[in-house]
Amino acid sequence: MSLQLYNTLTRKNERLETCEPNHVRMYTCGPTVYDYAHIGNFRAYMFEDLLRRTLKFSGYKVTHVMNLTDVDDKTIRASIEKNLSLKEYTTTYSQAFFEDLHILNIEKAEFYPAATGHIEEMIELISRLIEKGYAYPSDDGSVYFHLSTFKEYGKLSRIDLSGMQPGARVAQDEYEKQHVGDFALWKAWHEEDGDVGWDSPWGKGRPGWHIECSAMSMKYLGESFDIHTGGIDNMFPHHEDEIAQSEAATGKPFVRYWMHCSHLVVDGKKMSKSLGNFYTLQDLLDRGYTSRELRYVLMGTHYRQTLNFTFEGLEAARAALQRIDEFASRLKDLVHGESASSLPDWAQHVRSEFSLALNNDLNISKARAVLFDMLHAGHKALDEGSVHASEAAAVLDTIGDLDRVFGFLEASPDEADSDAIAILKAREEARKNKDWAEADRLRDQITRLGWTLQDTPKGPKLKRK
Numbered sequence: 001m002s003l004q005l006y007n008t009l010t011r012k013n014e015r016l017e018t019c020e021p022n023h024v025r026m027y028t029c030g031p032t033v034y035d036y037a038h039i040g041n042f043r044a045y046m047f048e049d050l051l052r053r054t055l056k057f058s059g060y061k062v063t064h065v066m067n068l069t070d071v072d073d074k075t076i077r078a079s080i081e082k083n084l085s086l087k088e089y090t091t092t093y094s095q096a097f098f099e100d101l102h103i104l105n106i107e108k109a110e111f112y113p114a115a116t117g118h119i120e121e122m123i124e125l126i127s128r129l130i131e132k133g134y135a136y137p138s139d140d141g142s143v144y145f146h147l148s149t150f151k152e153y154g155k156l157s158r159i160d161l162s163g164m165q166p167g168a169r170v171a172q173d174e175y176e177k178q179h180v181g182d183f184a185l186w187k188a189w190h191e192e193d194g195d196v197g198w199d200s201p202w203g204k205g206r207p208g209w210h211i212e213c214s215a216m217s218m219k220y221l222g223e224s225f226d227i228h229t230g231g232i233d234n235m236f237p238h239h240e241d242e243i244a245q246s247e248a249a250t251g252k253p254f255v256r257y258w259m260h261c262s263h264l265v266v267d268g269k270k271m272s273k274s275l276g277n278f279y280t281l282q283d284l285l286d287r288g289y290t291s292r293e294l295r296y297v298l299m300g301t302h303y304r305q306t307l308n309f310t311f312e313g314l315e316a317a318r319a320a321l322q323r324i325d326e327f328a329s330r331l332k333d334l335v336h337g338e339s340a341s342s343l344p345d346w347a348q349h350v351r352s353e354f355s356l357a358l359n360n361d362l363n364i365s366k367a368r369a370v371l372f373d374m375l376h377a378g379h380k381a382l383d384e385g386s387v388h389a390s391e392a393a394a395v396l397d398t399i400g401d402l403d404r405v406f407g408f409l410e411a412s413p414d415e416a417d418s419d420a421i422a423i424l425k426a427r428e429e430a431r432k433n434k435d436w437a438e439a440d441r442l443r444d445q446i447t448r449l450g451w452t453l454q455d456t457p458k459g460p461k462l463k464r465k
């Protein structure tokens with residue numbers, strides 16, 4: 001049984017063949033830490049979590065790198081607006097990002113390199129491109145990639161270059177297809193950059209966004225590696241530029257499999273702050289939904305299809321998780337310390353069918369159907385009283401096995417419920433206002449809900465009593 005994945009580069013389902021046997025080296029374009037991540041971002045990170053967990057479930061060792069973009073046009077602009085140093089500004093959002101990943105039970109990557117920690121590697125890569133004739137410094141001390149020297153430009157996004165303006169240059173990190181041209185690898189310092197800048201052979205400046213990912217992926221994963229993932233929006237120009245920079249510098253194929261996750265919309269509409277349908281993780285927790293329900297929803301649609309996020313979907317997730325919990329608790333009631341024996345008939349093929357579904361380009365709907373078919377048959381068998389204690393234990397083991405991929409079957413013991421979180425927030429507010437009596441009252445309320453509250457230097461933490 002082999003894993004088949006859809007490769008955007010070839011527009012085909014392909015059997016995964018890794019550079020090194022049984023080891024997948026994978027890179028993900030991580031967050032630009034200039035704001036709190038929203039559920040559209042988490043949709044992509046959830047896809048990568050599903051991929052990562054599936055690879056491990058299939059027996060691969062995974063080395064996963066996700067970068068943090070902590071210097072680019074957006075972070076600089078935002079830090080200056082807030083009158084903070086770039087570091088102060090981005091630290092808030094990178095910490096929040098890691099907290100959100102933890103809450104959503106997204107597995108940690110092996111490496112999270114930050115761009116500002118790898119300026120030297122980027123300068124080195126740019127120098128190599130200049131030496132090989134693929135890049136040139138401009139008069140102002142910037143460096144541009146010479147697009148027409150890289151004949152394969154456009155092979156990922158299949159962009160039509162016939163309308164390209166000769167000699168056109170783009171300095172911005174993000175641009176549209178009609179503006180394709182020589183793109184910036186190094187940007188000379190300008191007044192609007194404030195105190196952000198590094199010395200380089202071309203003068204003071206900062207890296208372009210695209211070179212960050214080429215330099216950091218190759219540093220941690222080698223010049224050729226297996227899988228590169230990202231949102232569909234990253235395909236052009238970001239990933240196209242990554243390929244050009246990396247392959248021009250090394251002369252080797254950069255990535256074997258490119259995988260892209262589709263968009264998330266809310267009630268069928270594009271999510272935007274102006275439409276009032278823009279949600280961070282915290283927004284949804286504040287509305288009383290659990291991270292487990294959110295995980296269920298964000299993982300539930302195949303990654304190449306648009307995910308339509310709705311509150312009805314969250315309600316359906318709640319009901320589905322209740323069914324799962326109810327089933328697990330019926331099995332647990334039956335076990336009485338018996339150890340697992342063979343599986344009952346209705347659960348025999350679950351693991352292999354589940355595997356088969358995921359091996360088909362991560363067919364999550366089918367994988368979930370396998371689970372619910374088992375639940376259906378299992379409830380029936382339990383009603384009939386035909387399940388032995390040792391069989392129940394074996395089925396629980398199977399559920400635990402599936403949860404290595406799903407990550408939402410078992411309620412995590414340290415997952416604070418939404419009520420406790422809401423009260424905690426109110427307590428923080430009371431403390432801010434120096435209303436100590438109210439803060440104490442709220443603390444007692446949290447305790448009554450079964451949580452202990454610890455005030456740590458990083459803020460209050462909830463722990464199940």
Ligand SMILES: [Zn+2]
Nearest residue numbers: 029030213238
């Ligand atoms: Zn990237």
